[in-house]
Amino acid sequence: MLTDSERVTRLQAPTGYPVAAVLDTDTYNEVDDQFALAYALLSPRVDLKAVLAAPYYNNRSESPADGMEKSYQEILKILDFLKQPVDGMAWRGSPNYLPAPKTPVDSPAARRLIELALAAEQPLQVLSIGCATNIASALLLEPAIADKIVVVWLGGHDRDWPDTNEFNLMQDVYASQVLFDSGVPLVRFPCARVTELLLTTLPELETCLAGRSALGDYLVETVSGYAPQDERRFGWSKVIWDIIAVAWIDCPEALTLSWVPTPRLVGDASTPKHELCFNHDFRRPLCREGVHVRRDLVFRRVFQLINGSGK
Numbered sequence: 001m002l003t004d005s006e007r008v009t010r011l012q013a014p015t016g017y018p019v020a021a022v023l024d025t026d027t028y029n030e031v032d033d034q035f036a037l038a039y040a041l042l043s044p045r046v047d048l049k050a051v052l053a054a055p056y057y058n059n060r061s062e063s064p065a066d067g068m069e070k071s072y073q074e075i076l077k078i079l080d081f082l083k084q085p086v087d088g089m090a091w092r093g094s095p096n097y098l099p100a101p102k103t104p105v106d107s108p109a110a111r112r113l114i115e116l117a118l119a120a121e122q123p124l125q126v127l128s129i130g131c132a133t134n135i136a137s138a139l140l141l142e143p144a145i146a147d148k149i150v151v152v153w154l155g156g157h158d159r160d161w162p163d164t165n166e167f168n169l170m171q172d173v174y175a176s177q178v179l180f181d182s183g184v185p186l187v188r189f190p191c192a193r194v195t196e197l198l199l200t201t202l203p204e205l206e207t208c209l210a211g212r213s214a215l216g217d218y219l220v221e222t223v224s225g226y227a228p229q230d231e232r233r234f235g236w237s238k239v240i241w242d243i244i245a246v247a248w249i250d251c252p253e254a255l256t257l258s259w260v261p262t263p264r265l266v267g268d269a270s271t272p273k274h275e276l277c278f279n280h281d282f283r284r285p286l287c288r289e290g291v292h293v294r295r296d297l298v299f300r301r302v303f304q305l306i307n308g309s310g311k
Contacts, residue, residue: 021125025071055095055096096133107137117138128154130168146182146183150187151187154188165274186262216307243299244298254298265279
């Protein structure tokens with residue numbers, strides 16, 4: 001277990017670029033993961049070691065397993081756009097959520113994360129932009145990696161928000177609890193009030209990305225297909241949530257964070273959504289939570305990199 005001073009050091013924004021990282025992503029779940037994956041692959045500040053496909057279940061999948069497989073195939077598509085090798089980079093994750101508290105689901109993704117963490121000379125940055133299933137499973141299968149990684153998770157809402165009903169957190173409540181209770185150094189970016197500031201529009205995307213690269217055209221087309229037909233050009237915007245995790249490494253000057261005790265998530269998978277809540281105990285290990293993001297800085301960086309003008 002890390003000492004308090006070691007934890008504080010570990011939770012500083014990483015330097016010494018490029019920084020070794022892993023991206024855990026439910027890539028087909030929405031339209032923002034594709035931006036985050038491209039951002040991580042293109043940033044010269046990120047040394048991406050692996051991309052792990054996370055499960056998800058909503059109207060874009062038939063089951064958690066189907067969501068994971070669709071995410072894996074979407075990872076391959078983005079890698080192909082950027083002419084990146086697949087072997088050793090893309091890994092299938094868990095086909096299911098944790099079936100019970102502290103019961104891992106083994107997968108190639110969890111095993112690869114363990115392997116990379118144990119071999120890392122510097123703390124491995126684990127950028128998590130989906131449910132925590134793969135990461136929680138790795139922590140349960142090999143608890144020693146908690147001292148070898150930093151988890152940067154887009155999950156839950158601001159701690160003062162009236163509820164915790166956020167997609168990544170609610171998809172696998174047991175995995176979320178493992179993440180909070182494991183002692184792993186945690187950087188958490190809430191959705192409500194913080195990450196939701198990362199809004200864009202179709203006119204902006206068309207101006208900044210369309211016609212400049214095949215990848216840029218694909219990302220614009222993907223967002224366009226997600227937009228309601230009657231609103232896509234007037235009064236409609238889309239949050240590109242997941243780029244905030246990559247900005248932790250690539251654009252830390254855009255992020256404002258606070259130091260707070262790691263919350264405890266009270267409830268279980270059967271608890272009604274409106275009753276699941278955070279418990280705040282000052283005896284818990286410190287973590288960092290995002291409180292603000294300078295939206296323009298992050299999008300400018302993402303657009304420059306996708307267009308080939310970022311350094």
